Amino acid sequence: MQLKEQQPSMNVDQQIENLKMIGLRIVNEEYARRILNDISYFRLIKAYGLGLKGKNKNFDGSISFEQIVELYLFNANFRQLLFTWIEQIEVNLRCRVANHFSHIYGVLGYEDPDNFNDPGYHYDFLCEIKKEISRNSKAPFVKNFKNNYIDGKIPFYALVELFSFGTLSKFYKNMKPQDKKAVATLYGVGYTYLESWVEHIAFVRNICAHYGRLYNVNLAKTPKLYKQYTEKGISSIRVFATLLCIKHLITNDQHWTAFVDKLDKLFHKYPHVDKKLMGFPDDWVNILKE
Structure with a gap:
């Protein structure tokens, strides 16, 4: 070539x-x-x-040029709406993972490879965390633990605040099955689904954070969807699948309904947007609200 x-x-x-x-x-x-x-x-x-x-x-x-600008503006607005929900899920998951893991293994249990599924992944995790601690060495809470506690070690409930969403996803993935199940139960879902959804949402979060495109794009990291959705022909490679994952992880149904209504108004504001290029089926409102 x-x-x-x-x-x-x-x-x-x-x-x-x-x-x-x-x-x-x-x-x-x-x-x-x-x-x-x-x-x-x-x-x-x-x-x-x-x-x-x-x-x-x-x-x-x-x-027209204006039509292309419309698609760009829609994507920017949609991305901002979506990022708000991703932030909530990330904060919530940090809390639930930290609470469970610290209670079962102690606040420094993250140092022990026996508390995880794969020692190799655990070693990589520790290396990654050392870099994050060094990068955030001037943060008040990092300085407090380093200067005022034995060995200067940071307890897991504080350390988790230094995790990127990607690191949090990897940490959850490397937890023992019984621990993953305990956290997933708090959401009312199976841990294999939660593991897949968190990894996918972390991927989408990075697209949002770097002002990327969610409109008319195949997502490289796809989630495992419930059979009730795949039977409807809903694709896991488009961003509607992301909304389905988020739907099952939210803690406030009223706010979610308001989000769906805002999204519907956004589609009306930008009429050149083709919802099917984002994986939205015709009855998308009912699917998200049911």
Whole structure:
């Protein structure tokens, strides 16, 4: 396969001319200029123009610049709505894992590889934690434990606050089956599902944190879905699957219902959004609220 040469850089005016050349309809060039000075051509056009071009890699003249901006703005708003729920789940899971593990194995039980499923994973975890402690050495609670407690060790209920969501997911995955089951029972789900969902949500959380795209994208880390959803043809590679996982982990049904209503309004605000490209079935409202 012949490799391509890098394309030369274009200023904003050249970007606009290039978009017109490839068939994108630009109604207001001043608006397009303002947007392209705020959002990079690559982030906007390359990502949200996917699926809107013909086989010749050009637009057919029916797609407008404003339409692509609409998809971008929808994604930004959706991502912010979703991130609020992910934050709640992350904080809640930290609490439940820390409470259970500290009670069963003691506040320094995380140091003992016998308290885990895989000693190899445990060694990697300890290395990762040492780096986090060093990185956060000036944090008041880290300094307090290091300066005022025997051996300067940090108890697990405090240490868990240094975990990224990814580290928390790995920690839960390496807990013994009976411990994973005890935590999962607090959510009313099986631990194999919780393990899968947490790993998936942590992956989506990173997309949100880096302002990534959730619209019209196949998610690389997929969750294990209940049969009631797979029988409806719901795909695990699209972001609707993420909402199904979150639905089963929430602690406030009223707030969840309000979220679903906000999401419905968001779809109405941005009519060019194709819900099916996010894995949403026609009866998505009923599925999320039932």
